Amino acid sequence: MLNQADIEKEREVRRVVMASLIGATIEWYDFFLYGVIAGIVFNQLYFPASDPLVSIVLAYATFAVGFLARPLGGIIFGHFGDKLGRKQMLVMTILIMGVATVLIGLLPTYAQIGVAAPILLLILRVAQGIGIGGEWGGAVLMAYEFAPEHKRGYYASIPQIGLAIGLCLSSGVVALLSMMSDEAFMAWGWRAAFVGSIVLIAVGLYIRLKIDETPDFVAVKQEQEEVKIPFVELIRTSPKNILLGMGARYIDGVFFNVFAVFSILYLSKYVQIERTTALVLVCMAALLMIGTIPIFGALSDRWGRPKTYAIGSFLLALATFPAFMMMGSGNLVWVAAGLIIPFGILYPMCYGPEAALFSDLFQARIRYTGISFVYQFSGIFASGITPIIATYLLDFGDGEPWLLAGYVVFAALISMVSAFLIRPVNHEQRIPTQHSPLRPSTVPLN
Secondary structure (H helix, E strand, O other), X not given: OOOHHHHHHHHHHHHHHHHHHHXXXXXXXXHHHHHHHXXXXXXXXXXXOOOHXXXXXXXXXXXXXXXXXXXXXXXXXXXXXXXXXXXXXXXXXXXXXXXXXXXXXXXXXXXXXXXXXXXXXXXXXXXXXXXXXXXXXXXXXXXXXXXXHHHHHHHHHOOOHHHHHHHHHHHHHHHHHHOOOHHHHHHHHHHHHHHOHHHHHHHHHHHHOOOOOOHHHHHHHHOOOOOOOHHHHXXXXXXXXXXXXXXXXXXXXXXXXXXXXXXXXXXXXXXXXXXXXXXXXXHHHHHHHHHHHHHHHHHHHHHOHHHHHHHHHHHHHHXXXXXXXXXXXXXXXXXXXXXXXXXXXXXXXXXXXXXXXXXXXXXXXXXXXXXXXXXXXXXXXXXXOHHHHHHHHHHHOOOOOHHHHHHHHHHHHHHHHHHHHXXXXXXXXXXXXXXXXXXXXXXXXX
C-alpha cells in the first residue's frame, strides 16, 4: 500500500507528464500544420511556377529547411537545458514556436509582396525548426526524469502522444476548413489554422510556468557535475550511442512523413481520393495512436526499449508494400486499412518507446543535448527530405509507389539493426570528475 509520500510523488509525476504532453501537442500542431499546408497552399501562393512539380518541390523544400534548423535548436537549447535547467528552456521554445506560427498565418503572398514572401516564409520556418528542436528533448526529459525507473518507458511515451494529438488537430482543422469553397480556403481559410494556435500557446505557457525542475537535473547541480560545453562532452564520450540513436531514428522520420504528410498528396493526386477524405483518414490514424503509443511505451519497460523498437521496425518493413497496394487500390475501405493499420498501430511500436530509448543513451549532465542532437540531426535525412524524395520517386515511377515503398523498407531495416545494437548507459554510474568520484551502479540495463 502506498504511503502519503508515494501518493504525492505519483501526483507530481502526473502533473509534469501532463504539462509535457500539452506543450508537445501545441508544438507538433504548429509544426505539422505547415507540412499539411505546404503541398496544398504554399506551392500556389508562395512558390508559383510554370511546372507544378517544381512549385511542390519548392514548397516541401521550406518544409525541409525546418528540419535543417532543428539540430541548431537542439544544440542551443540542449546546451542551456543541461546548464540552466529543463523548465526554462521549455518556456522559451513554446514562445518561439508560437510567434513564428502566428506570423506565418499573417504573411502576405507572392502576388502581394513578390519575392519577399517566400523569403519571409523561409525565415519563419527556420524559427519554427529552432523552437521544435529544443522543445522535444525538454518535454520528454521532464517526464522521463520525474518517472520511477521501472516506468520510464511508459511515462516518457505520454508526451509522445502530443505528436498524435497535434497531427490530429492540424489535419482535422485543415479538413474542416477544406469544406469551404476553394476560393475562401485559399484566400483566408488556411490562415485561420495558423493564427488560431495563439489560444493553445497561452494555455501551454500557463501550465509550464507552474511545474518544477527535474530531480535528475537538481542532482547534477547539487553534485556540481555540469560540464562547460555539453555538446563537446557528448561528442567525446558518446560517439557510438549518437550513431546508433540516429540509425534507430531513421524509420521514425521516414515512415511518419510518408504516411502522415506525403500520403495526403499521394492519395489526392495519384489515387483520386478527395483531399478532405485523405485528411480524415490521417486524423483517424492519429486518434488510434493516442491509445497505442502508451501501450508500447509500457511494453518497453517489460521487454526493454531496444528490443521493442527493433521489432517495431521489422514489422513496419513487412507492412509497407501491402500498405501501398491497399492505398493504391482506390477502394476507400482498403485505402483506410492501408493507412490506418500500419500508421496507427505498428508505427507507435517504435515511436512510443523512442523518447526513453534515446534518454537511456546518455547521462543526466549531457542528456538534454544528447537526445536533442540525436533526434533533430537525424531528422534532416530521416524526415526533412523525405517528402522531396517521395515526390521524385513517384514521378520517376510514373505514379507507381514501389520505389517509394522500397525506400521505406530500407529505412526500417537500418533502424532495426541499429536498435538491436543499442546498449543503454548506466545512469547511476558517473564519469569521474574533480567533484564526484566514481560510484558503483545499482540500476540494471535493459
